[in-house]
Amino acid sequence: MGERLGAPPTVRPAKRYDEGEWVVSGDIVDELEWRGLVAQATDMDALRERLAAGPITVYAGFDPTAPSLHHGHLVQLVLLRHLQRAGHHVIALVGGATGLIGDPRPTTERALNTRETVKEWTERLGRQISSFLDFGGENPARMANNLDWTADLTAIDFLRDIGKHYRLGTMLAKDIVARRLASDEGISFTEFSYQILQGMDFLELNRRYGCELQTGGSDQWGNLLSGVELVRKADQKRVFAMTTPLITKSDGTKFGKTSGGAVWLDPSMMSPYAFYQFWFNTADQDVIGWLKTFTFRSRDEIAELEKAMVDSPFARAAQRALAHDVTALVHGEEATNQAILAAQALFGRGDIAELDESTLLAAVAELPHASVRVPTPLVDALVAVGIVKGKNEARRALSEGGIYINNVKVEGGPDAVLDSAQFLHGKVALVRRGKKSLAALHRDDSPAT
Template structure:
């Protein structure tokens, strides 16, 4: 069996390690207990966390033991950012976000069997530590020169805003997490994104100095796009895993619209498809790029992994319907609402003229143009052609009692919505 480290390297999931040969040997002599931390600085995980969840899952599939840490304590402090000091959230808000993140993480790991996953909250130990114990037992192992030299700290110190002692201390808290998990559960590996390398080394060094034990760290590359823009729904945006913050339909659309230059790398990073499958999709991309088979495979796999197979199938059905190749009646209400969120919307009612809605939705410029589109067979409701210029909306056309999808020609699509009663 191929060493799991080779698999991770082939998938582009290894950037830095403390000692790659020692880590390879540890995996071969396993099982290794490893962990990754997730701070509740928002009510949902996003695409960057998804990379770490995939790594956790790869390692568990290879027989190693995962620990998912949700930072109920570190989430109260905040990892220093280049852009400036974080706004501290209340303890109540952070506690609520901890539970939301826990429920998201649980879907990715197996909590039964010989290498069952564990879920921990670092507030359980940080919350019991006094300031004197922190300074005496932990602080003595840290040297200011090393802490000040870390890239984010150095840049913040050189800025007008500077950095608070609170955020400066974050790296110590994360180091303590690794130490605590090593002592409690024999955890010998921490994984994280490349921007966490300094924090990971904090734990490695603390364990070496305090307990004289050698442990490992592994980081993944930060995800980028070939066109140089940030990885997200929009410039600077995040691809959220919570369906309330980014609908499964919008989530699917993000992945299916992947650039040809990105899609094969993302298939390796974000899916569990075999090398043979990915190589076949790469060949398809080269020979039949217009088919977008690689993008469709990526979008389905990632959407099914995060939101479930039914949500992925609904997203596919919605996409087909929007292109006139499917029935909007087959869509769940939540999917239909997600579809209309990206469309211009006209207010309609049963008995109101279709011509008026076409104008209000911006599909045509005037009622005369709307009548002409209908006469020429270029207007439809829910992908059913409208043939009568005097047509009005009927009860049976309403999707989930409130919506219709309007189309002019093949590509111009909008929605009609029944006005709600206040």
């Protein structure tokens, strides 16, 4: 899961990575605030002063409650990357222990996953995180797993060494706890104890590696404060917590909801093509803010894109930049280029035959579709996929030259036949009528009945 944590690094002047060179940084807090990455902090003035004094060690936690990270985790990874580029030392903590418990939900108790499942998901999240941060070079990121310091902890030691620093009244006053207590289901002692486990993570990272700052989403504020208070009470040290805002859309709808659910970062759960399209479809009212939050483009670059929105709104230059940068960050340049080519090819502006199989299948996944055997009269295939209303309309469209297979005009007229050579990767053929009516034909190789 990456490099193991070692001794705290020697403090040196804070730096920023700029065009291939490490240079002395300005106020990183100003940059983060401009990018919409700061919601609240325990003491912003003191934190700003500490960040300006020299490198600080900071961590964010990622619980394996699903087999993939999603867009909410991406905000924390982008924040850690900004801090690392500014010369600070970052730790990504994967919750092999806290994932066995689960952060309390607002309304209902979580179903506990098996130890085997949590272990597998912990490893998967670790692999995902490793691609976002620099684990080499002169300022390497580190990976941690809180199961390392909880697996052998006895209940007696937990209660004596950690539990004694917590007051029940304070724990009950946490917003999420209060809401659950007011619900019909209530809250179990298991989930009630989650805030103690997360607080213990901060204490351990501070003791072992000098970690002074924890970041998280604004919905994690209570859990972050648990760690700050535990470090203060147990070791009489001052540490900091800082949250990022929950990302919302300007129209009031929830960010990150798609036809398939959350915006997952794992390509097996959300294809790079679908991921690219999610960001490309960002509303004009949201795109500049999301460029600041989710990309590393400079202020001047974003200002130029904002001007382009006014001068040439239909070009969607800002959306293209956002979709490219975030998809490349998550999936790499090659997958991003395939996603762009797929979008172009669907509407005849590229060679769809050049797409790899996974991108092609992802690109046609949301289109009307039908399965057909080959060879088959194209008239029958057009009716089956619903791109025409009946055989007469199909014959007329073919006679007029208005049907395209894989962006190639069908020349055979009403007698044209769909054969196996027209199925890309042996699986799917793209059907287009005119400029915008699209559908997908899938080859049916099942045994005839």
